[in-house]
Each structure stands twice: as structure tokens, then as C-alpha cells.
Amino acid sequence: MSGDTETQPQHHWQGVLSSALDAVGHTPLIKLQRIAQEEGLKCNLLGKCEFFSAGGSVKDRIAKRMVEHAEKQGILIPGQSIVIEPTSIGLALACAIKGYQCIITLPAKMSLEKEVMLRALGAEIVRTPTEAAWDSPESHIGIARKLQKSIPGGVILDQYSNPHNPLAHYYGTYEEIVHSLKTSDLPRKDISLLVAGAGTGGTITGLGRAIRDYEASLPQTNGNGSSHVRTTILAVDPEGSILGGGEPGNYQVEGIGYDFFPEVLDPNPPVVDKWLKTNDEEAFTATKRLIRKEGLFVGGSSGSALSGTIRYLHSSEGQQIAQDPNANVVVILPDGVRNYMSKPWFLETSKSPTGEDVGDKEDIKDTIKGILGRDLNDVGSVVQSKGERGEKLEKGDQLMV
Numbered sequence: 001m002s003g004d005t006e007t008q009p010q011h012h013w014q015g016v017l018s019s020a021l022d023a024v025g026h027t028p029l030i031k032l033q034r035i036a037q038e039e040g041l042k043c044n045l046l047g048k049c050e051f052f053s054a055g056g057s058v059k060d061r062i063a064k065r066m067v068e069h070a071e072k073q074g075i076l077i078p079g080q081s082i083v084i085e086p087t088s089i090g091l092a093l094a095c096a097i098k099g100y101q102c103i104i105t106l107p108a109k110m111s112l113e114k115e116v117m118l119r120a121l122g123a124e125i126v127r128t129p130t131e132a133a134w135d136s137p138e139s140h141i142g143i144a145r146k147l148q149k150s151i152p153g154g155v156i157l158d159q160y161s162n163p164h165n166p167l168a169h170y171y172g173t174y175e176e177i178v179h180s181l182k183t184s185d186l187p188r189k190d191i192s193l194l195v196a197g198a199g200t201g202g203t204i205t206g207l208g209r210a211i212r213d214y215e216a217s218l219p220q221t222n223g224n225g226s227s228h229v230r231t232t233i234l235a236v237d238p239e240g241s242i243l244g245g246g247e248p249g250n251y252q253v254e255g256i257g258y259d260f261f262p263e264v265l266d267p268n269p270p271v272v273d274k275w276l277k278t279n280d281e282e283a284f285t286a287t288k289r290l291i292r293k294e295g296l297f298v299g300g301s302s303g304s305a306l307s308g309t310i311r312y313l314h315s316s317e318g319q320q321i322a323q324d325p326n327a328n329v330v331v332i333l334p335d336g337v338r339n340y341m342s343k344p345w346f347l348e349t350s351k352s353p354t355g356e357d358v359g360d361k362e363d364i365k366d367t368i369k370g371i372l373g374r375d376l377n378d379v380g381s382v383v384q385s386k387g388e389r390g391e392k393l394e395k396g397d398q399l400m401v
């Protein structure tokens with residue numbers, strides 16, 4: 001990582017920001033105290049909440065850094081260049097602010113909310129078949145390459161190979177986590193366990209390298225050990241992705257996993273100690289739990305990271321960290337539920353965060369029904385019964401129809 005200039009991390013807002021790009025990153029590290037307690041975990045379970053970033057995702061960081069460095073290197077020229085890239089909202093946001101035309105190739109599985117947001121930012125969207133292998137001409141990568149060849153001024157920043165992807169985390173995300181811990185009232189300021197999902201792999205690789213470089217910079221002790229723990233680094237990968245092992249297949253969680261190993265991903269020790277596989281069901285259950293119990297409006301990949309973390313902490317390997325009240329466990333929560341509001345897994349609101357029907361919820365529903373004499377959602381009957389009684393409808397009644 002040497003040879004690159006470090007961006008100055010900014011840890012809180014000061015004065016007036018020059019654009020939304022200044023509000024990329026700088027996200028809070030929040031205790032997941034209620035979930036930790038329910039799970040019987042004594043460690044400090046902490047979520048790095050990336051949905052607080054301007055574009056709502058951890059990917060804002062790499063978009064901003066890749067665009068700014070491409071400008072410095074003359075790869076992107078205002079008024080001439082057209083940015084073509086597989087995903088993301090952060091990139092479309094950077095292009096909207098800087099005035100670049102932007103074409104986003106988006107696998108069919110990606111949510112309508114993402115498409116709508118991208119369009120609102122002025123990006124052109126090309127949907128591609130999800131099942132297309134990464135190196136097929138029809139994939140989101142293949143189509144982006146095809147367009148770039150034929151569109152004058154077309155530039156692919158290529159998050160899969162661009163070194164500024166992991167560097168955004170090496171310098172930005174890592175510095176922020178360190179700052180949050182140092183300025184906290186937690187007894188220890190180091191990280192015992194770091195957990196992140198992998199898509200391009202930029203997050204886990206950048207953070208992992210920053211952590212290992214820091215550890216290597218510590219003075220060696222004379223056998224009594226350092227007061228700084230060696231951080232265990234876990235990568236979480238959905239079933240259906242090959243990054244953490246297994247065969248390629250379909251899964252609903254978005255933004256993590258791939259059918260190839262991106263160049264920016266360093267999947268082996270010392271950067272990544274271990275890979276954990278998660279499935280859609282546990283990811284979505286954990287997502288709803290983060291919303292319901294911690295009030296954090298996270299998306300599906302956050303649930304994936306949390307469910308992998310909890311499974312590890314309950315394993316014999318994770319017990320020591322799980323039961324240490326001084327240990328800090330940092331889980332990267334990559335984006336927000338804004339991107340998935342219409343997805344069936346989120347719309348299923350009649351289920352509890354654990355997937356079971358909840359008795360006490362039914363009790364309160366029955367109480368409300370008893371008081372109102374109608375079903376909770378049956379606004380039509382209010383109007384109808386008023387009409388039947390010959391009562392005048394009021395403005396509010398009409399609005400409810």
C-alpha cells in the first residue's frame with residue numbers, strides 16, 4: 001500500500017459541505033446491544049453502519065475514490081467522458097454531481113429501488129441476465145465492455161481490478177473504525193474480530209491489509225505478548241457464490257458473492273483468516289432483526305454479515321471472543337433497506353424477526369380490533385358505515401379510501 005497518498009480522514013461534519021460527495025463515508029459504529037444480549041454474547045458487538053453514507057452504501061466510498069483518482073490521472077475528462085460500470089448508486093451519485101454521463105449495467109436480480117434511484121440520478125440503466133457467467137458477453141461485465149468499446153469517451157473504472165477500491169477502505173473505512181474505537185468509552189480500543197461480506201472483495205481486502213499493516217508496525221514484545229490482540233478477519237459469502245467455496249448458483253441477497261475471483265480480492269491469510277457461508281433465509285431473518293431490535297435500517301447483505309458473525313461466535317473457535325467483555329467485534333453493515341422495500345422478503349411484515357408468528361403482536365391486534373370494531377387495515381368500512389348511517393364524509397375519510 002506504500003506509495004499512495006493517504007486521504008485525510010474526517011471524523012465529523014464541520015462547517016458546510018461542498019457537495020453530497022463530502023458526505024460519503026464517515027459512518028457511525030453502533031453497539032448491537034440488544035442482539036448481543038439475546039444471544040448471550042459478552043463481547044461488544046458493533047455494527048459499522050454504511051447506510052448513513054450519502055448514497056446509502058459502502059460502495060459510495062469506492063465510487064468517490066475511483067472517480068477522483070481517474071480525474072487526477074486524466075482518465076476522466078469533464079464534458080468528454082462517459083462512465084460505464086456494473087452498479088452502483090454511489091457511482092451514479094458521483095457522476096451526477098460531477099456532470100458525467102453514466103451508464104450502469106445491472107443484473108436482473110437487482111432491486112427495482114436501485115434502478116429507480118439510478119434513474120433519478122440521471123444514469124442510463126441496462127439490465128443483464130443474472131445467470132450470465134461473468135465472462136460471457138451478456139453479463140453485466142460483458143455488456144459494459146461491449147458498450148465501452150463502441151461509445152466514444154466511454155470509460156470503465158473497473159471496481160474489480162481498480163486498486164482504489166481496496167484503498168478506499170484501507171484509508172477511509174479503517175481509519176474511521178479506529179477513530180470510533182479510540183474515542184469510545186470501551187475498555188479496549190482494538191478489534192478482536194472483523195467481519196465483512198465480499199462482492200468485489202474491496203472492503204475485506206482493504207480493511208484486512210490495513211489491520212495487518214498496523215499489527216506489523218507494533219513493537220515486538222519479549223514473550224509476554226503485546227497488549228494489542230491479533231484481529232481475526234472473517235469474510236462472509238452467500239451460498240451460490242464461489243468466493244468462499246462451493247458451486248455457483250442463485251441467491252437473492254444482493255451485492256455480495258460472485259461466480260469469479262475479482263482481482264482486488266485477497267482471499268487468503270493473513271488478510272482473510274476464514275470464510276463463512278450464509279443462506280438467504282438466515283440473512284433476511286437477521287436483517288429484520290437488526291431493524292426490529294436495533295432500529296437500524298439495513299439491507300440483506302447486513303443480515304448476511306450478522307448471521308455469519310453470530311454463528312462464528314457460537315462456535316468453539318469463536319467462544320473466547322464471544323465471552324470476553326473487553327473484546328470488540330466489528331461487523332460491516334454494507335447498505336440500507338431503502339434499496340429493498342418492495343422485495344417479498346421485506347414485505348413479509350406479518351412475521352417476527354425470527355420468522356415465527358408472534359403471539360403478543362396478535363394480542364395487541366385483537367385489542368385494537370375490539371376498540372375500533374373493525375380490521376386494522378379496513379378503511380373502506382369506515383366510509384361505508386358512515387355512508388350507511390347517512391353521516392357526512394369528512395376530508396380525512398375521503399383521503400383514506
Ligand SMILES: N[C@@H](CCSC[C@H](N)C(=O)O)C(=O)O
Binds near residue numbers: 133
Ligand atoms: N452471474 C454473476 C452475476 C450475478 S449478480 C452480482 C452479484 N453476484 C450479486 O449478487 O450482487 C454471479 O453469479 O456472480
